[in-house]
Amino acid sequence: MNSKLLKDFFLIGDQTFLPHVSVDSVIFGFHDDQLKVLLLKWEGGAWCLPGGFVKHDESVDDSAVRILHERTGLENIYLQQFHTFGDPAREKGKKIAPAKSWINKRFITIGYYALVEFSKVDPQPDILSTECRWWNVSKVPALIYDHKQIMNKALEILRLDLNDHPVGYNLLPEKFTMPELQRLYETILGESLDRRNFQKRMLGIEILEKLKERKLGGAHKAPFLYRFDKRKYQKALKQGLKSGW
Amino acid sequence: MNSKLLKDFFLIGDQTFLPHVSVDSVIFGFHDDQLKVLLLKWEGGAWCLPGGFVKHDESVDDSAVRILHERTGLENIYLQQFHTFGDPAREKGKKIAPAKSWINKRFITIGYYALVEFSKVDPQPDILSTECRWWNVSKVPALIYDHKQIMNKALEILRLDLNDHPVGYNLLPEKFTMPELQRLYETILGESLDRRNFQKRMLGIEILEKLKERKLGGAHKAPFLYRFDKRKYQKALKQGLKSGW
Numbered sequence: 491m492n493s494k495l496l497k498d499f500f501l502i503g504d505q506t507f508l509p510h511v512s513v514d515s516v517i518f519g520f521h522d523d524q525l526k527v528l529l530l531k532w533e534g535g536a537w538c539l540p541g542g543f544v545k546h547d548e549s550v551d552d553s554a555v556r557i558l559h560e561r562t563g564l565e566n567i568y569l570q571q572f573h574t575f576g577d578p579a580r581e582k583g584k585k586i587a588p589a590k591s592w593i594n595k596r597f598i599t600i601g602y603y604a605l606v607e608f609s610k611v612d613p614q615p616d617i618l619s620t621e622c623r624w625w626n627v628s629k630v631p632a633l634i635y636d637h638k639q640i641m642n643k644a645l646e647i648l649r650l651d652l653n654d655h656p657v658g659y660n661l662l663p664e665k666f667t668m669p670e671l672q673r674l675y676e677t678i679l680g681e682s683l684d685r686r687n688f689q690k691r692m693l694g695i696e697i698l699e700k701l702k703e704r705k706l707g708g709a710h711k712a713p714f715l716y717r718f719d720k721r722k723y724q725k726a727l728k729q730g731l732k733s734g735w
Numbered sequence: 736m737n738s739k740l741l742k743d744f745f746l747i748g749d750q751t752f753l754p755h756v757s758v759d760s761v762i763f764g765f766h767d768d769q770l771k772v773l774l775l776k777w778e779g780g781a782w783c784l785p786g787g788f789v790k791h792d793e794s795v796d797d798s799a800v801r802i803l804h805e806r807t808g809l810e811n812i813y814l815q816q817f818h819t820f821g822d823p824a825r826e827k828g829k830k831i832a833p834a835k836s837w838i839n840k841r842f843i844t845i846g847y848y849a850l851v852e853f854s855k856v857d858p859q860p861d862i863l864s865t866e867c868r869w870w871n872v873s874k875v876p877a878l879i880y881d882h883k884q885i886m887n888k889a890l891e892i893l894r895l896d897l898n899d900h901p902v903g904y905n906l907l908p909e910k911f912t913m914p915e916l917q918r919l920y921e922t923i924l925g926e927s928l929d930r931r932n933f934q935k936r937m938l939g940i941e942i943l944e945k946l947k948e949r950k951l952g953g954a955h956k957a958p959f960l961y962r963f964d965k966r967k968y969q970k971a972l973k974q975g976l977k978s979g980w
Contacts, residue, residue: 508755511755511843551821573816574816576794576795577794598756598795650975730898
């Protein structure tokens with residue numbers, strides 16, 4: 491770690507970044523019926539969400555994308571803002587810079603989340619971190635400040651979002667079976683779902699195309715294959731799923 | 736308006752408030768099948784959402800409640816945070832204070848919304864405003880900065896929230912008919928709903944108690960009365976409505 495760079499960051503970083511405002515991202519990863527979350531390990535040894543600061547002339551959305559890339563190497567991730575955390579006590583135990591540094595002041599952090607196929611991305615730690623890796627969401631270690639609370643809130647919103655928004659594109663193979671899609675939902679929700687209800691509701695959403703092919707190779711009767719109707723999927727992403735009202 | 740107070744606010748307000756962070760609230764009002772929004776008129780003549788700043792030692796949630804009270808007189812309103820607006824160009828045309836004032840810098844604003852029974856509250860403008868009143872959501876005048884965009888986003892979220900959260904408590908009489916409840920949903924959504932589907936889904940949510948009484952006085956067959964099961968309603972508010980997954 492370049493100590494001149496770090497010293498300048500602590501002393502005059504507020505020439506580049508807004509004081510009092512930060513961004514933290516909760517990156518969930520799905521693969522093979524597992525749900526994981528991406529964490530960084532600081533040089534000091536503590537684990538945290540990938541986060542950073544907003545440049546003076548930069549939109550907060552752009553900051554989130556830039557920070558995620560700088561800290562983990564991840565690119566082309568669609569980040570969804572989900573909540574802003576503004577408790578003055580949220581950074582309990584904070585003391586990483588000289589006492590007068592802008593960085594030791596209170597920060598309000600804007601949370602973003604994303605859900606990616608974790609086998610397709612190769613996270614890399616930045617110069618401030620010694621490690622960057624996926625953790626099973628049920629086995630996350632202690633995190634700094636209120637980062638565990640931020641992660642839990644993101645998980646809650648991700649689960650609620652399943653009611654309004656389609657999920658699965660880029661997480662499943664192009665052609666998939668209904669049980670594969672159901673397991674994605676079950677993995678995110680952390681609970682089992684009824685097979686018939688799931689299929690009925692999923693078909694009712696009208697974002698799937700049923701193919702004539704069936705999946706071969708299993709021991710049982712070959713199940714039908716589906717794929718997302720990309721146009722309808724995009725429309726549902728933007729406008730939300732048709733509600734029952 | 737006390738000009739000494741205002742001068743001090745522009746010059747040294749950042750001793751009390753965080754720079755770069757503000758709060759704006761979108762207060763929707765429902766009454767008699769109408770949906771309205773609460774706006775303030777600045778001394779300068781422009782209309783805006785009731786908003787303000789975060790004290791150094793205050794949580795952002797608390798700021799939102801305090802600001803709404805100070806600016807409109809409203810109390811005991813449950814404010815729901817819905818989105819943070821962080822475009823550096825969002826305050827286009829801003830120029831209300833001396834050039835060097837902290838207030839002329841860029842602000843990221845945290846949006847809150849609420850839905851109240853507007854005949855039960857009596858909004859009062861603060862010293863910075865000449866007027867504070869309800870506007871029909873479809874007839875809102877030009878607003879400052881990105882406030883129209885903030886209002887529209889709140890409306891979008893309010894409508895989506897109908898999928899996950901119960902609504903109606905404190906907006907309807909204690910005992911109400913199914914058509915009255917349906918009109919509340921239709922007013923918020925800005926569209927007509929199918930009577931049978933609405934009733935079926937609403938009863939499926941299991942937050943209503945069907946009473947033995949019927950509503951009297953109408954020309955047609957007296958409709959059944961319902962009331963909310965307060966315990967189930969509160970639970971659904973916290974945990975979200977049971978999804979179909």
